[in-house]
Amino acid sequence: MSDKNMTVRELEVKAASVKYELDKLNRTAYGMTFDEVIKTLGRDSETEKSAP
Helix, strand or coil, X not given: CXXXXXXXXXXXXXXXXXXXXXXXXXXXXXXXXXXXXXXXXXXXXXXXXXXC
């Protein structure tokens, strides 16, 4: 099937599959997923804001 003819649902499934593979690769290479990095950075920036 051509990517031009994919339904929204098919695109969602494909995107989830790609995210899973990238998460697996990032966890192997860096020890955490991109989502985990963002959450960690968000916590760090919140801590800096509340520090005296």
